[in-house]
Amino acid sequence: MKDMQILHPPRHRPQLKKPKWIIILVSLVCMFLVLAYIHPPRDSTTCYIFSSSNCKTISSWLPPPSRQLTDEEIASRVVINNILNAPSIETKNPKIAFMFLSPGSLPFERLWDKFFQGHEGKFSIHIHASRVKPVHSSRYFQNREIRSDKVDWGKISMVDAEKRLLANALKDPDNQHFVLLSDSCVPLRGFDYVYNYLLYTNVSFIDSFEDPGPHGSGRYSNHMLPEVEKKFFRKGAQWFTMKRQHAIIVMADSLYYTKFRDYCRPGMDGRNCYADEHYLPTFFHMFDPNGVANWSVTHVDWSERKWHPKSYTQKDVSYQLIKNISSISESVHVTSDEKRKMTITPCMWNDVNRPCYLFARKFLPETLEKMIDLFPSYTTV
Numbered sequence: 001m002k003d004m005q006i007l008h009p010p011r012h013r014p015q016l017k018k019p020k021w022i023i024i025l026v027s028l029v030c031m032f033l034v035l036a037y038i039h040p041p042r043d044s045t046t047c048y049i050f051s052s053s054n055c056k057t058i059s060s061w062l063p064p065p066s067r068q069l070t071d072e073e074i075a076s077r078v079v080i081n082n083i084l085n086a087p088s089i090e091t092k093n094p095k096i097a098f099m100f101l102s103p104g105s106l107p108f109e110r111l112w113d114k115f116f117q118g119h120e121g122k123f124s125i126h127i128h129a130s131r132v133k134p135v136h137s138s139r140y141f142q143n144r145e146i147r148s149d150k151v152d153w154g155k156i157s158m159v160d161a162e163k164r165l166l167a168n169a170l171k172d173p174d175n176q177h178f179v180l181l182s183d184s185c186v187p188l189r190g191f192d193y194v195y196n197y198l199l200y201t202n203v204s205f206i207d208s209f210e211d212p213g214p215h216g217s218g219r220y221s222n223h224m225l226p227e228v229e230k231k232f233f234r235k236g237a238q239w240f241t242m243k244r245q246h247a248i249i250v251m252a253d254s255l256y257y258t259k260f261r262d263y264c265r266p267g268m269d270g271r272n273c274y275a276d277e278h279y280l281p282t283f284f285h286m287f288d289p290n291g292v293a294n295w296s297v298t299h300v301d302w303s304e305r306k307w308h309p310k311s312y313t314q315k316d317v318s319y320q321l322i323k324n325i326s327s328i329s330e331s332v333h334v335t336s337d338e339k340r341k342m343t344i345t346p347c348m349w350n351d352v353n354r355p356c357y358l359f360a361r362k363f364l365p366e367t368l369e370k371m372i373d374l375f376p377s378y379t380t381v
């Protein structure tokens with residue numbers, strides 16, 4: 001017993017001292033690192049203490065300091081958050097605004113006429129014809145053109161036309177959901193299906209995904225800093241549907257719009273950036289990621305992997321083709337880098353997996369008669 005008591009103290013001593021030393025040492029190192037972080041070493045000698053091979057400042061492997069927002073950003077966030085948190089106004093007669101972006105006449109007016117027939121009072125039509133005054137073949141489309149301006153493919157004027165359509169459609173307080181369509185779009189469903197699909201959910205169908213490849217984040221420019229960081233940069237198809245709240249937020253935004261107008265354009269830093277594919281996907285990813293579905297309800301076939309998506313000819317169109325497209329219930333995104341990473345996500349509508357698509361493009365004008373013949377059969381099931 002005695003022997004053990006004598007033996008114990010010398011054993012304990014170093015064990016008690018060790019943690020103290022470690023704590024002091026760790027504290028000193030921490031203090032040093034914090035100081036180095038606040039005042040990053042500028043000269044290469046100090047830099048070499050941290051890393052002998054690839055000399056980087058200490059701050060490059062510590063999380064970035066939280067940034068002080070600019071006055072404009074604070075103001076912008078206040079407006080966005082107030083609109084998002086405001087209860088949506090119920091109207092007695094909710095309508096859907098169908099906004100057509102087209103160079104001139106709409107080749108599918110007679111098909112859309114069938115689509116709208118019998119649903120008067122539940123929709124409004126708005127047409128932005130950027131080149132030629134359209135000739136109409138459906139009474140629903142008469143006198144529905146808004147004042148338009150020139151639209152250049154891939155330029156900010158495309159976003160401007162979208163905003164012009166939204167502004168005009170917002171004038172009607174009954175319009176609760178806004179659909180952007182092109183002249184080559186056709187409906188895949190009957191009106192009631194589309195109406196219920198869009199009105200009885202609380203999201204906007206805005207396509208948005210992260211593509212690290214050259215056609216995604218490769219288009220990002222550091223000039224967008226500090227407001228738009230690369231990690232928030234998203235890509236998505238232009239053809240959106242949007243709930244009223246989101247449409248108002250788009251009207252309210254000038255800060256982020258300006259960033260994309262100035263620094264996401266063809267030929268920016270020797271690369272081509274297209275604002276209509278990045279502004280809204282990035283903007284809503286930053287401010288309301290759960291408020292957007294991340295897929296577009298307008299189907300398009302990119303499987304040929306060409307510059308333009310597949311255009312459906314008269315030969316392609318059949319009952320089976322429409323059935324095939326409208327039964328798809330997963331959205332697919334493929335990155336544009338060598339990995340061509342494919343992400344498949346089930347289309348969730350109010351927590352239920354449902355078919356993804358309500359509309360499809362690009363249909364050539366020659367398919368009109370066939371589509372009109374097929375319309376009653378594919379919309380009654």
Ligand SMILES: *[C@@H]1O[C@H](CO)[C@@H](O)[C@H](O)[C@H]1NC(C)=O
Pocket residue numbers: 202203290291350351
């Ligand atoms: C939308 O509604 C679902 C339930 O139907 C809810 O879980 C979700 O949080 C809502 N999203 C938003 C953005 O309000």
Ligand SMILES: *[C@@H]1O[C@H](CO)[C@@H](O)[C@H](O)[C@H]1NC(C)=O
Pocket residue numbers: 203289290291292293294
């Ligand atoms: C859309 O994607 C974002 C980011 O990946 C995610 O946070 C959000 O939950 C997604 N939205 C829905 C409705 O799943």
Ligand SMILES: *[C@@H]1O[C@H](CO)[C@@H](O)[C@H](O)[C@H]1NC(C)=O
Pocket residue numbers: 318320321324
């Ligand atoms: C429809 O889908 C089936 C099964 O995937 C396929 O075999 C067929 O070729 C498709 N038909 C058309 C017209 O796209």
